Amino acid sequence: xxxxxxxxxxxxxxxxxxxxxxxxxxxxxxxxxxxxxxxxxxxxxxxxxxxxxxxxxxxxxxxxxxxxxxxxxxxxxxxxxxxxxxxxxxxxxxxxxxxxxxxxxxxxxxxxxxxxxxxxxxxxxxxxxxxxxxxxxxxxxxxxxxxxxxxxxxxxxxxxxxxxxxxxxxxxxxxxxxxxxxxxxxxxxxxxxxxxxxxxxxxxxxxxxxxxxxxxxxxxxxxxxxxxxxxxxxxxxxxxxxxxxxxxxxxxxxxxxxxxxxxxxxxxxxxxxxxxxxxxxxxxxxxxxxxxxxxxxxxxxxxxxxxxxxxxxxxxxxxxxxxxxxxxxxxxxxxxxxxxxxxxxxxxxxxxxxxxxxxxxxxxxxxxxxxxxxx
Amino acid sequence: xxxxxxxxxxxxxxxxxxxxxxxxxxxxxxxxxxxxxxxxxxxxxxxxxxxxxxxxxxxxxxxxxxxxxxxxxxxxxxxxxxxxxxxxxxxxxxxxxxxxxxxxxxxxxxxxxxxxxxxxxxxxxxxxxxxxxxxxxxxxxxxxxxxxxxxxxxxxxxxxxxxxxxxxxxxxxxxxxxxxxxxxxxxxxxxxxxxxxxxxxxxxxxxxxxxxxxxxxxxxxxxxxxxxxxxxxxxxxxxxxxxxxxxxxxxxxxxxxxxxxxxxxxxxxxxxxxxxxxxxxxxxxxxxxxxxxxxxxxxxxxxxxxxxxxxxxxxxxxxxxxxxxxxxxxxxxxxxxxxxxxxxxxxxxxxxxxxxxxxxxxxxxxxxxxxxxxxxxxxxxxxxxxxxxxxxxxxxxxxxxxxxxxxxxxxxxxxxxxxxxxxxxxxxxxxxxxxxxxxxxxxxxxxxxxxxxxxxxxxxxxxxxxxxxxxxxxxxxxxxxxxxxxxxxxxxxxxxxxxxxxxxxxxxxxxxxxxxxxxxxxxxxxxxxxxxxxxxxxxxxxxxxxxxxxxxxxxxxxxxxxxxxxxxxxxxxxxxxxxxxxxxxxxxxxxxxxxxxxx
Numbered sequence: 001x002x003x004x005x006x007x008x009x010x011x012x013x014x015x016x017x018x019x020x021x022x023x024x025x026x027x028x029x030x031x032x033x034x035x036x037x038x039x040x041x042x043x044x045x046x047x048x049x050x051x052x053x054x055x056x057x058x059x060x061x062x063x064x065x066x067x068x069x070x071x072x073x074x075x076x077x078x079x080x081x082x083x084x085x086x087x088x089x090x091x092x093x094x095x096x097x098x099x100x101x102x103x104x105x106x107x108x109x110x111x112x113x114x115x116x117x118x119x120x121x122x123x124x125x126x127x128x129x130x131x132x133x134x135x136x137x138x139x140x141x142x143x144x145x146x147x148x149x150x151x152x153x154x155x156x157x158x159x160x161x162x163x164x165x166x167x168x169x170x171x172x173x174x175x176x177x178x179x180x181x182x183x184x185x186x187x188x189x190x191x192x193x194x195x196x197x198x199x200x201x202x203x204x205x206x207x208x209x210x211x212x213x214x215x216x217x218x219x220x221x222x223x224x225x226x227x228x229x230x231x232x233x234x235x236x237x238x239x240x241x242x243x244x245x246x247x248x249x250x251x252x253x254x255x256x257x258x259x260x261x262x263x264x265x266x267x268x269x270x271x272x273x274x275x276x277x278x279x280x281x282x283x284x285x286x287x288x289x290x291x292x293x294x295x296x297x298x299x300x301x302x303x304x305x306x307x308x309x310x311x312x313x314x315x316x317x318x319x320x321x322x323x324x325x326x327x328x329x330x331x332x333x334x335x336x337x338x339x340x341x342x343x344x345x346x347x348x349x350x351x352x353x354x355x356x357x358x359x360x361x362x363x364x365x366x367x368x369x370x371x372x373x374x375x
Numbered sequence: 376x377x378x379x380x381x382x383x384x385x386x387x388x389x390x391x392x393x394x395x396x397x398x399x400x401x402x403x404x405x406x407x408x409x410x411x412x413x414x415x416x417x418x419x420x421x422x423x424x425x426x427x428x429x430x431x432x433x434x435x436x437x438x439x440x441x442x443x444x445x446x447x448x449x450x451x452x453x454x455x456x457x458x459x460x461x462x463x464x465x466x467x468x469x470x471x472x473x474x475x476x477x478x479x480x481x482x483x484x485x486x487x488x489x490x491x492x493x494x495x496x497x498x499x500x501x502x503x504x505x506x507x508x509x510x511x512x513x514x515x516x517x518x519x520x521x522x523x524x525x526x527x528x529x530x531x532x533x534x535x536x537x538x539x540x541x542x543x544x545x546x547x548x549x550x551x552x553x554x555x556x557x558x559x560x561x562x563x564x565x566x567x568x569x570x571x572x573x574x575x576x577x578x579x580x581x582x583x584x585x586x587x588x589x590x591x592x593x594x595x596x597x598x599x600x601x602x603x604x605x606x607x608x609x610x611x612x613x614x615x616x617x618x619x620x621x622x623x624x625x626x627x628x629x630x631x632x633x634x635x636x637x638x639x640x641x642x643x644x645x646x647x648x649x650x651x652x653x654x655x656x657x658x659x660x661x662x663x664x665x666x667x668x669x670x671x672x673x674x675x676x677x678x679x680x681x682x683x684x685x686x687x688x689x690x691x692x693x694x695x696x697x698x699x700x701x702x703x704x705x706x707x708x709x710x711x712x713x714x715x716x717x718x719x720x721x722x723x724x725x726x727x728x729x730x731x732x733x734x735x736x737x738x739x740x741x742x743x744x745x746x747x748x749x750x751x752x753x754x755x756x757x758x759x760x761x762x763x764x765x766x767x768x769x770x771x772x773x774x775x776x777x778x779x780x781x782x783x784x785x786x787x788x789x790x791x792x793x794x795x796x797x798x799x800x801x802x803x804x805x806x807x808x809x810x811x812x813x814x815x816x817x818x819x820x821x822x823x824x825x826x827x828x829x830x831x832x833x834x835x836x837x838x839x840x841x842x843x844x845x846x847x848x849x850x851x852x853x854x855x856x857x858x859x860x861x862x863x864x865x866x867x868x869x870x871x872x873x874x875x876x877x878x879x880x881x882x883x884x885x886x887x888x889x890x891x892x893x894x895x896x897x898x899x900x901x902x903x904x905x906x907x908x909x910x911x912x913x914x915x916x917x918x919x920x921x922x923x924x925x926x927x928x929x930x931x932x933x934x935x936x937x938x939x940x941x942x943x944x945x946x947x948x949x950x951x952x953x954x955x956x957x958x959x960x961x962x963x964x965x966x967x968x969x970x971x972x973x974x
Binding site: 008188263264270294308342358361362368370 | 900901902921923924925926927934935936937938939940942943944946947950951958
């Protein structure tokens with residue numbers, strides 16, 4: 001695990017900004033040339049052929065929205081600078097309207113084997129309201145195109161808590177579960193103050209936390225009936241189709257990260273690149289991580305290992321914990337026994353995990369676990 | 376200087392009627408203080424007093440003024456203006472021969488003014504009405520005069536008409552003081568007899584006694600003693616006058632107002648109202664009227680951050696140096712850890728101390744519900760004084776209990792009389808009397824249990840009368856009551872810091888209100904939390920904080936683990952700031968929320 005590395009590349013360009021988004025993105029496609037020049041400089045700066053790359057993930061933004069020549073050049077640069085010969089998964093995020101035949105062909109020839117679509121809802125009224133450029137039909141067409149390029153590992157993202165009805169959301173889950181997608185992600189809407197949606201809704205989330213929890217519970221049931229197993233709080237997959245890249249995050253894996261706002265974990269140090277594209281472009285490549293680094297010591301790594309591992313359905317392997325940190329899980333976290341007694345942790349063979357009905361309060365359980373870890 | 380040329384007086388005024396401004400003008404007019412210094416002096420006084428509109432207590436001031444070719448010494452002694460400090464007021468008054476009654480020409484006579492005015496009359500002071508703020512367009516000089524005559528029975532026809540703010544007719548006030556306030560009548564040859572009307576603590580000089588010399592004289596080297604602290608003698612190291620800064624003099628004589636330092640280390644050795652005399656040649660009798668000031672209201676004060684216990688202790692020690700009426704002793708609570716049980720003269724005193732601890736010492740506090748002292752008669756025949764609900768013996772050991780009763784005088788415009796009576800009825804009051812002071816003012820007199828007044832009574836009174844009513848009260852005694860201890864249970868466990876002693880009939884309503892408040896103040900947690908109010912084993916109210924169902928944050932954008940950790944750290948820090956009651960995390964605000972129960 002520790003000798004494998006993944007790569008995350010952030011492509012911040014979008015054709016339009018979604019109204020709920022407060023993420024680092026940019027609709028000025030004229031910046032592409034400068035951005036990719038900088039990106040390639042950064043990739044070269046960190047080039048390392050000695051570390052075999054396990055997975056690659058192109059996130060955004062909208063990777064499918066940029067020029068094909070940049071995408072071809074990006075993959076070329078990655079292959080020049082890193083060892084991608086044994087890579088097990090390459091994912092690219094796409095939006096339905098921009099996943100053209102040309103883009104899909106480009107992904108295909110560059111080894112992309114997993115597509116992640118930002119669908120968000122199958123309700124066209126909702127999609128329009130949140131500023132998406134596609135409708136549900138566009139998504140179906142994009143699916144057809146993807147399948148024509150032999151993509152058989154496809155994810156669709158849905159958002160819980162959009163300004164639509166409870167049944168609209170359930171309808172989306174049911175509809176997508178019946179499509180030939182292999183993976184689904186369900187994320188709860190975060191209403192950022194800076195987003196246009198926040199102003200539009202006067203700062204009031206369309207659904208309370210309790211209602212969102214109900215929607216989540218129902219979705220979990222539906223997906224389970226359609227053979228989508230939850231493997232992480234927000235992620236559901238058909239057998240063998242879990243996202244290796246995401247799993248790698250939860251397993252405390254190491255990953256390079258390139259591009260504006262990208263977060264990586266290399267040499268026991270977590271780092272973040274400058275948030276805005278302009279800062280990213282203006283910062284010399286050797287200073288990109290300055291002031292945004294955190295060295296992860298032994299204890300902190302144990303904390304993280306559990307924080308991330310408990311998000312997984314499988315939980316944390318007790319034997320792996322001992323092997324990695326030289327101390328038993330129950331000794332390291334003094335409140336763990338108490339949490340188990342109260343039913344907030346369960347032990348399943350070698351693994352400790354969060355019981356099914358407590359998944360949505362994992363943060364409280366973690367903060368309880370951490371409470372005594374440093375005292 | 377002959378006593379004939381000394382005048383000792385004070386100023387009685389309602390909040391905002393211009394007492395401090397008038398004092399400033401008098402000092403300015405007599406050339407005691409330059410205008411520039413005045414402001415500095417004002418700024419020195421306590422912010423809290425100023426914000427709350429309590430009369431600012433100034434140090435006494437000595438002024439010189441010449442009338443008809445004779446030079447006079449005028450000593451202005453200030454009085455605190457609030458009911459909590461009634462006793463101190465009476466002692467300040469006892470140090471004077473006259474008082475200026477300042478009445479706002481646009482507002483008329485107010486309740487607190489009246490109460491202090493009656494005190495002054497009891498002390499046989501010559502009262503000079505002064506009508507202030509005559510420059511205001513809304514000034515009703517004749518109305519104010521009539522009120523003074525009707526409500527107090529003083530002749531106001533000769534009252535100086537002034538505007539302290541504009542400096543109009545200040546000379547009239549000074550002339551009236553000299554003409555009307557009688558000179559002191561002490562005997563310098565008699566043994567020393569001096570009244571302590573205030574004291575301060577100074578790090579270098581020790582306790583500084585503010586005294587009015589009634590008989591005899593005191594100088595450096597005089598060995599003094601106090602009547603209330605027998606067996607202790609002190610050698611005087613400095614005597615002086617307030618010019619207005621402290622200025623040492625050789626000797627203070629009968630009729631003088633000044634200060635005495637005698638290397639006294641503890642404020643409790645010098646009690647306001649006590650008599651200072653010469654240890655070698657004592658006077659036969661102390662001045663009459665000394666009362667031991669006893670705290671009437673108690674509460675637990677705990678540091679919000681348990682590690683700040685020692686800071687709180689030091690802060691209380693420092694406050695105690697200048698405030699002998701504050702009492703405290705160590706207290707522990709299962710919920711709140713180590714802290715102090717503190718005693719206060721009244722609610723305002725309590726609030727002032729709490730605010731001073733927070734502002735001047737930068738402490739974050741958690742305070743428990745205020746309590747009064749109960750007399751508990753046990754089946755063993757003992758009488759216990761209990762001011763802390765957690766110290767109440769088991770009901771089986773209690774024969775009966777008594778609670779303190781106050782006589783409250785509430786002044787209100789006639790249109791709110793119904794509301795005021797309703798409130799007093801709700802608070803278990805017994806109606807005694809109702810008097811129309813004039814067409815705009817009614818005085819209602821009630822016996823009220825003190826433990827009803829300490830919860831929000833003032834606020835409710837003010838809100839029901841649109842701020843017009845005011846009140847005054849004095850403790851009259853104890854009366855048997857059906858009193859019980861009510862506990863609050865969180866997830867089945869008693870939270871000691873939330874227990875209160877309450878009248879049995881009122882317990883149900885109070886229990887329900889407290890449970891509701893706590894429900895709103897306690898955040899949802901991983902499990903359902905029942906909140907119950909109980910008397911003994913009997914549950915009388917219940918609310919539930921539902922279990923938390925969602926706290927997971929959305930997408931982990933591009934593997935940004937650091938952000939997730941920060942959110943968790945924040946959650947963890949938030950929890951650390953909360954108190955653990957069994958398995959329940961209770962924020963400090965929850966303890967405070969029950970103090971604000973609306974009726």
